[in-house]
Amino acid sequence: MKKVKVLALADKRKSEISKRDVGEISGEIPILITYMSCLAEAGASRSDIFRLVGEWKDFKWSKHFRQIYLLADRLRYGYAKACNTIAKKISSGVLRETILRFAHALASGESESEFLARERKLVTITYFDKYQRSLETLKTWGEAYSATLISVTFISITVVLSCILYSGFSPSILFRFTVLAMGIVSITGNFLLYRVAPKEKKNHSLEIKPKKQVLIKRLRFPLPILGAFLSLFLFFTGFGLSLALIFFALTIFPLGF
Template sequence: MFEDVTERLRAANQGKIPFEEQAEALGDLRSTILENKKMEQDLLFMYTYMAAITTSTVTRPEIFQYTSERFEYIPSRYIAKVQRLVAGWGQNYSNALRAVAERCRNGTLQSMLNRYANSIDSGVPDDDFIGTELSSIRSIYRNSFEQGIELLKKWGDAYIAMLLSGALVAIIIMISVAIYAPDGIESALNSSYLIILAISIFGLFIMYQAVPDDPRTHGLTEICSREQGVIRRLERLILPITAAIGLMLVLVGANAGIIFLLIGLLLMPLGVIGYIDDANVINRDTDFATFIRGLGSIMGGKGITTGDALQEVDRKSLFHLEPFIDSVSSKLNLGLDEAGSWKKFIGETGSYLIYKYMNIFRDAVALGGSPDAIGKIVGSSMLEQVLLRRKRDMMVKGFVVLLVPMHGAMIGIFVFLFEILLSMSRAVTEVMDRFAESSAALTGGTSSIGGSMATSLNIFVNFPEDVMRTYVITILLMLTVANILAGKIVMGGDRYLYYFFASLLCVATGVVYIIAPIMVSAFFNIPAFVEV
């Protein structure tokens, strides 16, 4: 059916689908952004793998063949193209590397491919070149990561400042409507929505580009950490319930603060468990750098198998990995499948870096490489990323500590001011009505100067409460969603952290929206005329 529609569209538009070129351009832009974002980290993984397998007696074709099979690394896809040119078309490696480099859109990868081609022409041994390149890519990755952190600091501050400015514009529009009560306020309200939306999209996009790529969870579906398993089970129950309850409350016209608060409280278990899992993964990654070095040293120094070496690893210093090491060691001692045991170890830790580096270590050892040298190579690359992650976490804590109070302050100012304006409007309207009634009674129903004054003095009168309440709720929703996305982008981690920020910010928004009218009615009273 869809093929027929496509063919009819092509026939009606000279062989093209409407907006086909624009869609392809956007798709290419998206793939380029994602590829460039992941490239440097994947280059570090790939070179760590290549350096690890060169500790064994592998030939150049084997290096390219084994590396090309690691499709989880983006650069390996380009190595696969090189291997196809050599194996399928009979080209030599230097020409194939240059041919692939010409079509590569990433500058770092293009430079690497050309350097590899030059080293082959110069007769440099592969292991020497790969070792040098591994050191270089670590420096490049470190520099890029640190630059991203610095940019993220600046753009994080800029995002908060711009969002505060947008909220200020929304507040000014609300005050203007309250004072003058003009007709046709929809255009002013729509412009406020547009300003908030534009600031949010621009700020979030810039922060996303600046933030270093640092996935933390492996995303394996069959095996995961205990916390990730709990979240996946709870998601199936909590998310539909939250959506259904939220939709039902919206349809019955419930208080917006109650809706925000209820959504935040329902998502809070997912957010708390996700935050705990994120912290556990970070701690396990820190321990793994030490563990893999020690395991490789024991295996290489004593010439024993992995199972025997695990018995001699000092587990007391590996507090966060100790239960997982005990588990895999017990399985290997019982004679269970080694690949399956390590797969379960990787899955239960929940870590993306452990998933990558443990597989590199095992593959290189299986090819006959030196466990001692492999452990040092893998441990050094892992330690590099762990230390850089610590730098990022220091900045993230400062941003989050600023983001949540800033969100509460923005929401508080907006909602409290709305309630004050609403209270003033009601009080002034009541006073003016009484004044008009008194004037009419004194003059016997004829017009008077007082009545004319009451009619002309329309400040804070005719405040469109329903329209402005919808306006306030819409602005609150936009600010809350934008800050949820900002917190997740800056903090990184798995999607579970969306629940963490959603629970925090929705609860804050709901509490402020609920208590604002209570506090305004308690502390903000306008005296009215009373009859004597």
């Protein structure tokens, strides 16, 4: 009984953590299904499938499969019942539905390899369609962003030239507002593009990494901070804003090289 209470508390705590990672978990479902399908096709037992998936620490969903394995191995739950128990505590709807379908397949006597092979085809098609829709949305927002940026630039230049030619008014204030407007449009547009772009992991999180990746990870915070301080020093000592910005760009250049 004590083990059950401890495991229940752990499940509750971990399910609360997973609420912040719902989007990331949904994007990792194809990797999960493919990995499990490969294990099943290789002849791994049901216990080995859940154990190996639970030991894969690089993904958010691994802890849930670890819990299922512990329920079945230590508390002697059936895997169908263990899947149903853990699925109720998962915040991610996609992962919860996947585990529930797996539980129903196990309860009906279907083999793991058959279910996972069918699920892999379904997940692959669904993921491809979703990815294509995301790319189309990204393309639409990209065109809107480009059109807005060009329009703001054209209007700003027209206003500044009109002030110079017809009123004799100094355009410095308008020029500052122009820069501010373009900055707001650029920041807002880039943020929207970031939000609608498909989420993909470019760099793995394994312990063994290439030397360049390790070096970049170590320098990603010190170099920008150092560049910012030195650029401010150059600016306030009279070297000018242009030179300060150029020096800052040169400082962070190694991170992208």
